[in-house]
Amino acid sequence: MRWEDWEPFYLRIVREMGYSIEEDRKAAQILRALLLEGDKYILKEELGAVVGRKAYVFGAGPSLEKALEKFDFSDGTLIAADGATSALLENGIVPDIIVTDLDGRIPDLKIANDRGAFMVIHAHGDNVDKLTVYVPMFSRILGTTQTEPLDIVYNFGGFTDGDRAVFLAEELGVREITLVGFDFGSLVGKWSKPGLRDHSPIWESKRKKFEFAKELLEWLEKNDRAELKRLSP
């Protein structure tokens, strides 16, 4: 997704969610400084070499658990959206790539990164403290922003970790993307937040995020090259 296509979505998201563009921009600069400091960042080309033509993108929806037990995912690149990483690890699966804004279960992200997962870490105005604390913990990091892209901090479009993971896959050349655990319903998957003990009734801000995510995925299906499939148990 090009900046020109993303910007109108972003401006609507900022208005609807009450975000600060300036804070989002600052977060991107802070992430850039952290990446340069640690020198553990990777560029888009390096991550492109990791993906194949087919990928599974895992969302943290309640249906994920059964899908992981039922289906075989060995014929594609595995991309986990933040909290979904925990469910994959519980099933003995290490994702190839994790797309996160660092509000999931950090210890599970660390285990996956130590076992080879690449980290696509997103900066925004509400996770600057998390960036500062956690970015130094990880290796093989590609940085992303939702404001104008910087030299080593990319913007491939997408809003929530899940749909941002789909836009990343498309940008890296994946042509068949299968969504797993993308429920966008009234229950938030328990892996979504460290404190959730079980799948929980959706709260207002999360419902709005899912609406934007659905709209962005519909845009991708109409305008982009990748074919989107859905797998539900």
Ligand SMILES: Nc1ncnc2c1ncn2[C@@H]1O[C@H](COP(=O)(O)OP(=O)(O)OP(=O)(O)O)[C@@H](O)[C@H]1O
């Ligand atoms: N029912 C669901 N519950 C949780 N995540 C879901 C669900 N259906 C789809 N997903 C996708 O899985 C991703 C899980 O990532 P995560 O739980 O970290 O959310 P997020 O995008 O960071 O939003 P938030 O800022 O509210 O945490 C979501 O971004 C969303 O796109």
Ligand SMILES: Nc1nc2c(c(=O)[nH]1)N=C(CO)CN2
């Ligand atoms: N400013 C801001 N931006 C976001 C936020 C958020 O909470 N605040 N959550 C997101 C979900 O991954 C993506 N982008």
Ligand SMILES: [Mg+2]
């Ligand atoms: Mg998240």
